[in-house]
Amino acid sequence: MYQQSTSKWALASVGFSIAAAITIILAGYGYQWNWWGLGTAFTWLLPGSGVLALIGFSLAVIFGFARRNEPKMGGAGLVALGVILSIGVMGTIGYWFTEAQKYPPIHDISTDIENPPTFKAIVPLRADASNDTTYGDAEKANIQREAYPDIETLYLDVGYNEAFDRALTAAQQMPWEEIVAQDREAGIIEAYDKLPWFGFIDDVVIRVDTAQTNSESKIDVRSVSRIGRGDIGVNAHRIRNYLQAVRNR
Numbered sequence: 001m002y003q004q005s006t007s008k009w010a011l012a013s014v015g016f017s018i019a020a021a022i023t024i025i026l027a028g029y030g031y032q033w034n035w036w037g038l039g040t041a042f043t044w045l046l047p048g049s050g051v052l053a054l055i056g057f058s059l060a061v062i063f064g065f066a067r068r069n070e071p072k073m074g075g076a077g078l079v080a081l082g083v084i085l086s087i088g089v090m091g092t093i094g095y096w097f098t099e100a101q102k103y104p105p106i107h108d109i110s111t112d113i114e115n116p117p118t119f120k121a122i123v124p125l126r127a128d129a130s131n132d133t134t135y136g137d138a139e140k141a142n143i144q145r146e147a148y149p150d151i152e153t154l155y156l157d158v159g160y161n162e163a164f165d166r167a168l169t170a171a172q173q174m175p176w177e178e179i180v181a182q183d184r185e186a187g188i189i190e191a192y193d194k195l196p197w198f199g200f201i202d203d204v205v206i207r208v209d210t211a212q213t214n215s216e217s218k219i220d221v222r223s224v225s226r227i228g229r230g231d232i233g234v235n236a237h238r239i240r241n242y243l244q245a246v247r248n249r
Contacts, residue, residue, distance in 0.1 A: 009063035010075025010082075017056030017082035020089045024049035032199030038227070041198070046093060053089035056082050099232050104147045106140055107131060107225035109235040111153045111243075113141040117207035117222045121181035121190045126203065129226035133203075148236045154219045154243050155211055160187070163217030164208045170245035171206060174238075193238065201226045202235060206242075219246060 027045035030036055036045075060079045067073045108131070110116040116135045119126075123133065135141075144151070156163050164184055171179055176193040183189075187208040194201050207220045221242055223235035 005074055006078065007063055007066065007073045007075040009059055009066055010073075010078045013056050013059035013063055014078040014082035014085075015056075016052050016059060017085035017089075020049045020052035020056055021085045023052060024089050024092060028197035028199070032197070038198075049089050050093045053086040057086040057090070060086070096232070100230065103230060103233040104143045105230040106136070106143055106147075107228055107231040107235065108135055108140070108222070109144060109148060109151060109224075109231075109239060110135060110220065110222040111151055111239065112207075112220040112222075113144060117188070117205040117220050119190060119203060119205050119224075120188070122192065122203045122205065125180070125192065126226055131224065131226055131228070133224060135222075151236055151239055154221075154246060156217045156219065156246075157215065158217055159215055160208065160210050160217050163219060166246050166249040167206055167208050167219050170242060170249060171204075173245055174242055176204065177201075195234070200228065202231070202238065204238065204242075219243070 023045055026035075027041045027049060030045070031038055031041045060083045063073075063075065063079050067076070108116075113135070119133045126133065156166070158166070161184075164187060168182055168189055171189050171191060174191075174193075176191045179189065179191040181188065181190040189206040189208075191204045191206075192201055193204065202223055202225045204221065204223045207222075209218055209220075210216065211218045221239045223238045225231045225235060
């Protein structure tokens with residue numbers, strides 16, 4: 001029985017595409033595992049994975065043209081896999097590049113920009129962080145106002161103790177890495193969240209206080225990235241999710 005021989009174009013296409021997929025995955029996890037620095041990941045590995053994916057996709061196109069002349073050429077399944085992987089890699093890079101253009105280059109978001117909640121228990125954990133816990137100047141506050149006008153203090157028609165319980169329960173329900181401190185007397189809850197892939201760590205501080213009367217309370221939240229100039233909207237998204245969880249209590 002005649003057996004189709006697998007095309008070298010097909011083998012090359014799937015080979016480059018697999019290499020691209022491995023490279024883009026390891027770009028983040030390798031940084032997270034301290035195999036290389038962030039500069040290597042962003043300057044070489046991520047762009048490199050895109051180049052490998054483009055080569056793999058181009059070879060798949062060449063295979064398609066070659067197969068028109070030689071219909072018995074084998075490897076269509078491998079090429080299909082290569083196309084899926086290469087498009088996945090290029091799509092991922094394109095998506096995050098596009099997302100980065102949507103958000104301002106700030107990494108410290110607070111519901112109270114005049115008097116942001118301050119970190120205490122988290123501070124020792126940020127010893128090696130390139131970003132400090134200083135909120136910033138009026139210019140950054142104005143950038144936040146314009147970019148995230150919905151990030152505001154949450155007011156509740158409940159007393160302080162009930163508000164703190166709701167704030168703590170909501171924090172415990174969040175998919176955050178760890179709650180580092182909870183101080184009912186001071187009205188402070190501190191936690192940190194570790195993002196997948198690159199393993200970036202963001203810190204969160206929640207402040208509960210009384211509002212106008214003893215039967216009203218307010219909750220402020222601040223989320224800060226340890227590294228990076230911008231955050232691609234992650235901190236604001238985290239605050240929104242948390243405040244919604246408090247409202248749903």
